[in-house]
Amino acid sequence: MKKEKLIKKYDKQVKVYENNRANQKLAGWRSKIIKNAYGKVLEVGVGAGANFPYYDRNNVEVTGVDFSSEMIKSAKRAASVFQVKAEFIQEDIDELILEHNSFDCIVSTLSLCSYPDPIVTLSKFNSWCRKDGIILLMEHGLSSNPLLSFTQKMIDPLYAKISGCHCNRNIDKIIEKSNLQVDHIERYWSDIIYLIRARPSK
Template sequence: MGFYDDQVLPRFTNVALGKPMEPTRARVAEGLSGEVLEIGFGSGRNLPHLSPAVTRLLAVEPAAVGRRLAASRIAATPILVEFVGQDGQQLALPDASVDHVLVTWTLCTIPEVERALDETRRVLRPGGTLRFVEHGRSTNARVAQWQDRLTPIWGKLFGGCHLNRPVDKLIENAGLTLDTVRTYRMGRPEMFAFAYEGSASKQD
């Protein structure tokens, strides 16, 4: 991980995905319980939205600055937070070992996102859920074409971020069942702000 990705980008996302996104974070985290794995823990902005029913949060976060920025939020929560790795593509956890997985604005930047979602399914217990909010591929064909054109340069500027990933299809292709999914525009222009929000479950 280079200086920009490790030192600059975490500070940027801590602000850019800050206060205006808190209601969204609260919706996605609502009702979580037991052992929760968060892929892309970042600066810990989801922590205040977790219920006391969460007994332990297992955090995956590659950026050292993100982990440092999270220190005050970790100190303020009664939930045990344990860092368990830096790579969502290869989770150092046993099969069927967590109750839920939480991802917020993370799947766009994972290089091999299919592998990360396969790992998500592997570590979920039967009946466990993946809770997610992500930006991704617009359902408007013209906007999606622009996303395809802009993603290569966008990724170079923003830590490998992809504008054009079809989040719902990727989750289903990993063998998870989409229980709820809502698409909407987080802002303008749509090519940067088309959102997928919902929950998927592991059936067996």
């Protein structure tokens, strides 16, 4: 899908993502992963700022990136409501240029599904994160249940057309190829949801 079309698709979904902030299951997983964030945080694909309630606001300064102007507006409101110190960059992750080793923590939630090549995106996280920093991911991918994963693969073309994101990402393979050093993985919801704490490769 062309980038301009994808951006418009996400612009139009901002209300859906704002409503999703009330999803209790997602809230529990977000809280579990985001409580590990500290210092200078880069949150990629920040969306409607659904993670802002869970940051330790005394311990983080967040830079939120998203290519959708509507998502950025919504994330700004969320940062203000939850009093998280934050600045925002409206940019495509593929075009984003940041200094190497410049963040203590990189956060991505439910976003690897959106990028054309998530391994390339993770290699960027690797370079932007300080070598003693932490990379926190909450992502969705293929289930370990064969019937569910078969269904995910079958519906992916339609799913991607409607939502802009893929439901058939093989997170295990993506993480393995990314060279991130994984410290901890938890999986939920028939193993579709991954909570991952990792460090950049040396």
